[in-house]
Amino acid sequence: MRELIVLGTASQAPTRARNHNGYVLRWDDEVILFDPGEGSQRQLLHTGVTATDLSRICVTHFHGDHCLGLPGIIQRLSLDRVPHPVAVHFPAEGVEYFARLRHASSFHETAELLVAPIEADGQRIELRCGTLEARRLRHPIDTYGYRLVEPDGYRMLPERLAAYDIGGPAVGELQRVGHLDLDGRRVTRAEVSVPRAGQRFAFVMDTGLCDGVYALAEQADLLVIEATFLESEAALAAEVGHLTAGQAARVAAESGVRRLVLTHFSQRYADPARFADEARAHFDGDLVIAEDLTTVQVPPRRVPSAG
Numbered sequence: 001m002r003e004l005i006v007l008g009t010a011s012q013a014p015t016r017a018r019n020h021n022g023y024v025l026r027w028d029d030e031v032i033l034f035d036p037g038e039g040s041q042r043q044l045l046h047t048g049v050t051a052t053d054l055s056r057i058c059v060t061h062f063h064g065d066h067c068l069g070l071p072g073i074i075q076r077l078s079l080d081r082v083p084h085p086v087a088v089h090f091p092a093e094g095v096e097y098f099a100r101l102r103h104a105s106s107f108h109e110t111a112e113l114l115v116a117p118i119e120a121d122g123q124r125i126e127l128r129c130g131t132l133e134a135r136r137l138r139h140p141i142d143t144y145g146y147r148l149v150e151p152d153g154y155r156m157l158p159e160r161l162a163a164y165d166i167g168g169p170a171v172g173e174l175q176r177v178g179h180l181d182l183d184g185r186r187v188t189r190a191e192v193s194v195p196r197a198g199q200r201f202a203f204v205m206d207t208g209l210c211d212g213v214y215a216l217a218e219q220a221d222l223l224v225i226e227a228t229f230l231e232s233e234a235a236l237a238a239e240v241g242h243l244t245a246g247q248a249a250r251v252a253a254e255s256g257v258r259r260l261v262l263t264h265f266s267q268r269y270a271d272p273a274r275f276a277d278e279a280r281a282h283f284d285g286d287l288v289i290a291e292d293l294t295t296v297q298v299p300p301r302r303v304p305s306a307g
């Protein structure tokens, strides 16, 4: 199962319709909570994702709308006696903020946190399902965006395996070694499989345009990116280190993104259709203007070109 669950979509201050930021990515055995703003614990309740489901927390930076939900979430991990360790990543420069949020109030701490701050641009964390990579972004305080990259692989074809009468442990050996010798004939993995393109997820906020934005968005199947402002506030956006909907959409178009999720909206705009109109002028792929408590599927795998 690979999907994004949106907990909240407001920047800076929540509104009647939008909770502070917060996102959950379900990706195979990883359930990653990104940037829990205020109210994230309660928003989770509405989605069916429990504290026990979480495997990892990634914080882009320590502005309140991206981290004030941490105390509640962290205490909930202990309250629910989550039996597995939960990894936590955030900019290393913010380690003091994290320490305060982690122990913001008294609680009985039982859950194990694997605290692994991001120390440098391009830092990679190897996961079972792929590589989690952090890239530095441009914002008034230290900020990292994240992407999850699944390596390319291959899919075994049962009918081809059957044609060669290959079954049981021999399949594993063929996958591992790349070939199998059968009665004087060598069967290669390529003869019984097709290439399978790895999938990519990217999470970009908060930032002005910079190299890190493009590095993260490159060929993403699903890109979640901040669009705090509209073009009418482009000068303000550049000044305070944010993107407009038009800029975010152009990044997506130039980076080969398949499904684009815009979020982190300034409370000054009442009508979300304006973000869609502006993005549509630049991006013709799947476009989602995020709403609280909605789920966005990672699109099906790209079919690799023949040959």
Ligand SMILES: [Zn+2]
Binding pocket: 061, 063, 139, 206
């Ligand atoms: Zn910020």
